[in-house]
Every structure is written in structure tokens, then in C-alpha cells.
Amino acid sequence: MPGVIRRFQAMPLRARLALLVAVAVAVAVAVVSTACWFIVRGKLYAEVDAKLHSVSEGTPLRTMDIAATLRGCPAAPVRQGQFDGPKPVYYWQLARADDDNPCVFAEYSAGTVLVDNDDRYVARSGDPAVESFRNGTTTDGKAVRxxxxxxxxxxxxxxxxxxxxVMFAFPLRETESTLNDLALLLLLVSGIGVLGAGVAGLWVARTGLRPVDRLTDAVEHVARTEDLSVRIPVEGDDEIARLSRSFNAMTAALASSRDLQQQLIADAGHELRTPLTSLRTNIELLARSEETGRAIPPADRRALMASVTAQMTELASLIGDLQELSRPDAASRGPLKVVALHEVAEAALERARLRGPELVFRSDLEPWYVRAEQAALERAMVNVLDNAVKFSPSGAEVEVTLRGGELAVRDHGPGIPAHELPHVFERFWRSPSARSLPGSGLGLSIVARTVQQAGGRIALAPAPGGGTYALISLPGAATPPPASS
Incomplete structure (x- = not known):
């Protein structure tokens, strides 16, 4: 059996479908044919039984005939010519409870039927209401009812x-002939049905698997050429159509991912070029000074060293941001745990005060607890406040509020033009007015990613009177959940 299953599994899908259809139809035809044969057999036997019952009711037995027959028992089988008139059709005889030999009414019976235990049981019962129908055999081998x-x-x-x-019997030759003809006819029809089912199954398999063939060709084409622009036409709403739509969505997602990857590489190369060029220029100046022996004035040398340090810091920050964004979402997540958002915001405020000592920070932080990765959430809060520090003029206020799970950071800087708002969360995108300021253009992308991973939302909007609102909404609760035991 396991070998048959392995061979079946090794067959092509078309052959398996055709074989399954053929087997299913064969089983159905066999069941229907067998049921039909037994139903017809029951009907024919019921008609014969009705005839026998009618003959037995219409044939009275005289006492003298019974006595004479029992005295002459056993009698020799009746043969043609022993009596005048046509040969009887029915078999008519007596059976005794203690004897296997029947007693035949010679003038009225077509022959002799063999006696069995059922007949002797009826003889012993002595009850006129007891009767037995069975298939029997005559002494010359004919089947009778x-x-x-x-x-x-x-x-x-x-x-x-x-x-x-008393035994009445009727020959089954015509009945058996009818049943044999019916069996032959059903067998022929079943064979034709199974062959037709095999052909139909093969046609259905080919027709039904044609969309799968198209899908297979498309997958093989993508694997061979890496062409992710391939799309499969979708027709209907069946499983094949769903599979085709899923394949199209997958290739579209892969194409988008590859485009984003290529764009990330191009943008990263562009952003890396500026600090690397500046760093190279400054180092070449220092190296030339050493080679030529012409000392650089101390003030200029300090400026060059400060510039080198700043460029290296910017380069390290850029590389860190690129590493953060290059990791998949699942890989970039740390363990999730309950985090006090108001404490994270307060810690980010302390760092922002150090970076913007000339600014005034006002905060109103209500308790709010969220489930997130703490390190990533802290970095996001710092990035949002760094933007507020970067674009706020000296002496301006930065307002931070946290109410009902919504953190709002408002600065009084120049604001963001409305046409630039849709691009602020794109990687490496920087406003033309901010390109002279330090930064890689990745901070808000990292913030948006962190907030989305925590199940929240982030948006930037113009603030009344100038400046920008950064609104972060995170699901959580005003009280920490009870500690699990």
C-alpha cells in the first residue's frame, strides 16, 4: 500500500486528477449499477412470488389426492408423454418432515424439486400461516423459485x-436470463462510463490546470530573468483567481521592495559622498602640510580638526541610521514590554535641553503606559525633539504635552510648507531650507517606523501662529497593567 501511494504521488498532477475522476465515477457507476441490479432482481422475484402465492391459493388439495400421493411416494420424475395435454409449467409436490424424498403430484407437476431444511421446518410447524420462499433446484439441475x-x-x-x-415451484430460467442480460448491459454501460470519465477527467484536468500552467510559466520566468513586472491576468473569483492575485501582489511587493532598496542605495551613496568628500579634503590639507613642512596656522588647524570630527560624527550617525533602516521590521524589534511613555518623553526632554540651552522648554506630561521596544521608542522621542531644537530660533519655546496617549511637540520655527508635508517621512528627504543644516534625512523615517511598530500614528501639521506640530498617538493606558504572577 505505501508503494502504491508513493507511485500515485509521483504521477503528474494532471494524471492524478484524471485518475481520481475516473475512480470516483467508476465507484459511483458500480454502486448505482449494483443497486439497480438488486432492485430489478427484487421486483422480478416479487412477481414470481406473487404468481406462486396465487397458484397455491387457487389449488385446493383433496384428502384422497394427498393420501394417494403419500402412498406412492417417492415417485419417479414426470416426463413428457406420461399425461395428456401440454407439460405443466409449475412444480407441485409434498414434502415430509422426516424424509428427504418429495412426493410429486405426477399428473400436475413439471418435475421434482429437491427438499431442504426450510421445507422440512414448514412441514413440522403444522401452521397454515407459516410459508417459506426460497430459490431451489430440480432433480435435473434447473433453478426454480x-x-x-x-x-x-x-x-x-x-x-x-x-x-x-406442500411445495409449489416456478422455473427461474426467464428471470435469470433477464437478470443476466441486465447485468451484461450494466457492465457495458459502466465500462463506457468509466472510459468516458477518464477522458473527461483528463480534459477537466487540462482545462482546470491551464491557469496553473500560466502561473508556473510566470514563476519560472521570474526565476530565470528576475523580471518582477510580470502580471497574470485574473478571471473570476475562484481559488485559481485568488492565487493569481496573490502572485501579482507578491511580485508587486517584491518589485517595490527592490526599487526601495535601489533607491536607498542611491540615496545613501549621495548622502555619504558629501561628508566623505569634506573629510577627504580636510585630511589631504593636513597631510600636505606635513609633507611640505608648511605649518597650518593653529586656528585653521583647530578648525580643520573640528571639521574632521564633525564629519566623522555625521558619518557615524548616517551609517547607524542606514543600519537601522536596512533591517527587516521583525529583526529590528527588541523585546516588547510595558513602557512609561511620560518617563521616556521626560528623558528625551533632558537631552534636548542640553542640545538647545538657548531654548525654553515647557512640558505637561500625564502618565501613559504603552507596550513597545523601549530603546527604539526613546530614540524616536529624541529624534522628534532634535528636529524641534534644530529649527527653533534662539530664545523660542518648545512645548511638549502628553494627554490621553497623544504626545504633541510644538516648535516656533519657520514651519513646513504644505506641499512638503507628504514627503517628510520619506528616507533621505530634506526640505530645501534645511539642507544646509546637519542631519541625514533619516530621523523622521525611523520615528515613523518605530511608532507604526508600536501600533500608533504620527503626523506633522502647521501650528497656529507659525511653527510645526508633531503629533504621536500610541495605544495604551493611564495606569500600568498588573504584574503577572
């Missing part, structure tokens, strides 16, 4: 004859 009833004599001294049954 037999009705056995207790023998009841009519006339003087009549009544139930003790230990004696």
Missing part, C-alpha cells in the same frame, strides 16, 4: 396434514 406451506386437505376428514408441507 419455491413456495412451501403446510399441507391442508379439503373435503371429508380434511385439515392440516401432520408433518407434511
Amino acid at each position: 419455491v413456495l412451501t406451506r403446510a399441507a391442508v386437505a379439503q373435503g371429508p376428514g380434511g385439515g392440516v396434514v401432520e408433518d407434511t408441507a
Whole structure:
């Protein structure tokens, strides 16, 4: 059996579908044909039984005939010519409870039927209501249908004859011939049906798998050429259509991911070029000074060293941001735990005060607890406040509020033009007015990613009277959840 299953699994899908259809139809046809044959057989036997019952009711037994027949028992089989007139069709005889030899009514019976235990049981019962229908055999090997009833004599001294049954039988030659013809016809029809089912199954398999063939060709084309622009036409709403839509969505997502990757590489190369060029220029100046022996004035040398340090810091920050964004979402997440958002915001405020000592910070932070990765959330808060520090003029206020899970950071800087707002969370995007300021253009992208991973939302909007609102909404609660035991 395991070998058959392995061979079946090794067959092509078309062949398996065709074979399964053929087998299913064959089983169905076999069940229907068998049921049909048994139903017809039951109907034909019921008709024969009705005839036998009618003959037995219409054939009274006289006491003298029974006595004479029992005295002459056993009798030789009746043969043509022993009596005048046509040969009888029915078999008519007596059976005794203690004897295997039947007692035939020679002038009225077509022959002799073999007696079996059912007949002797009816003879012993002595009950006229007891009767038995069975298939039997004559002494010359013919199949007959037999009705056995207790023998009841009519006339003087009549009544139930003790230990004696009367047997009526009818030949089954025509019935069996009809059943054999029906069996042959059903077998022929079943064979044609199975062959037709095999052909239909193969056609259905080919037709049904045609969309799968297109999908297979498309997958092989993508694997061979890496062409992610391939799309499969979708027709209908069946499983194949769903599979085609899923494939199209997958290739579109892969194409988008590859485009973003290429764009990230191009943007990273562009952003890295500026600090690297400046760093190279400054180092070449220092190296030339050493080679030529012409000392650079101390003030200029300090400026060059400060510039080198700043460029290296900017380069390290850029590389860190690139590493953060290059990792998949699942890989970039640390363990999630309950974090006090108001404490994270307060810690970010302390760092912002150090970076903007000339600014005035006002805060109103209500308790709020969220489930997030703490380090990433702290970095996001710092990036949002760094933007506020970077674009706020000296002496301006930076307002930070946290109410009901919504953190708002408002600065009084120049604001963001409305046409630039859709681009602020794009990687490496920087406003034309901010390109002279330090930064890589990745900070808000990292903030948006962190907030989305925590199930929240972030948006930037113009503030009334000038400046920008940064609104971060995170799901959580005003009280920490109870510690698990």
C-alpha cells in the first residue's frame, strides 16, 4: 500500500486528477449499477412470488389426492408423454418432515424439486400461516423459485396434514436470463462510463490546470530573468483567481521592495559622498602640510580638526541610521514590554535641553503606559525633539504635552510648507531650507517606523501662529497593567 501511494504521488498532477475522476465515477457507476441490479432482481422475484402465492391459493388439495400421493411416494420424475395435454409449467409436490424424498403430484407437476431444511421446518410447524420462499433446484439441475406451506386437505376428514408441507415451484430460467442480460448491459454501460470519465477527467484536468500552467510559466520566468513586472491576468473569483492575485501582489511587493532598496542605495551613496568628500579634503590639507613642512596656522588647524570630527560624527550617525533602516521590521524589534511613555518623553526632554540651552522648554506630561521596544521608542522621542531644537530660533519655546496617549511637540520655527508635508517621512528627504543644516534625512523615517511598530500614528501639521506640530498617538493606558504572577 505505501508503494502504491508513493507511485500515485509521483504521477503528474494532471494524471492524478484524471485518475481520481475516473475512480470516483467508476465507484459511483458500480454502486448505482449494483443497486439497480438488486432492485430489478427484487421486483422480478416479487412477481414470481406473487404468481406462486396465487397458484397455491387457487389449488385446493383433496384428502384422497394427498393420501394417494403419500402412498406412492417417492415417485419417479414426470416426463413428457406420461399425461395428456401440454407439460405443466409449475412444480407441485409434498414434502415430509422426516424424509428427504418429495412426493410429486405426477399428473400436475413439471418435475421434482429437491427438499431442504426450510421445507422440512414448514412441514413440522403444522401452521397454515407459516410459508417459506426460497430459490431451489430440480432433480435435473434447473433453478426454480419455491413456495412451501403446510399441507391442508379439503373435503371429508380434511385439515392440516401432520408433518407434511406442500411445495409449489416456478422455473427461474426467464428471470435469470433477464437478470443476466441486465447485468451484461450494466457492465457495458459502466465500462463506457468509466472510459468516458477518464477522458473527461483528463480534459477537466487540462482545462482546470491551464491557469496553473500560466502561473508556473510566470514563476519560472521570474526565476530565470528576475523580471518582477510580470502580471497574470485574473478571471473570476475562484481559488485559481485568488492565487493569481496573490502572485501579482507578491511580485508587486517584491518589485517595490527592490526599487526601495535601489533607491536607498542611491540615496545613501549621495548622502555619504558629501561628508566623505569634506573629510577627504580636510585630511589631504593636513597631510600636505606635513609633507611640505608648511605649518597650518593653529586656528585653521583647530578648525580643520573640528571639521574632521564633525564629519566623522555625521558619518557615524548616517551609517547607524542606514543600519537601522536596512533591517527587516521583525529583526529590528527588541523585546516588547510595558513602557512609561511620560518617563521616556521626560528623558528625551533632558537631552534636548542640553542640545538647545538657548531654548525654553515647557512640558505637561500625564502618565501613559504603552507596550513597545523601549530603546527604539526613546530614540524616536529624541529624534522628534532634535528636529524641534534644530529649527527653533534662539530664545523660542518648545512645548511638549502628553494627554490621553497623544504626545504633541510644538516648535516656533519657520514651519513646513504644505506641499512638503507628504514627503517628510520619506528616507533621505530634506526640505530645501534645511539642507544646509546637519542631519541625514533619516530621523523622521525611523520615528515613523518605530511608532507604526508600536501600533500608533504620527503626523506633522502647521501650528497656529507659525511653527510645526508633531503629533504621536500610541495605544495604551493611564495606569500600568498588573504584574503577572
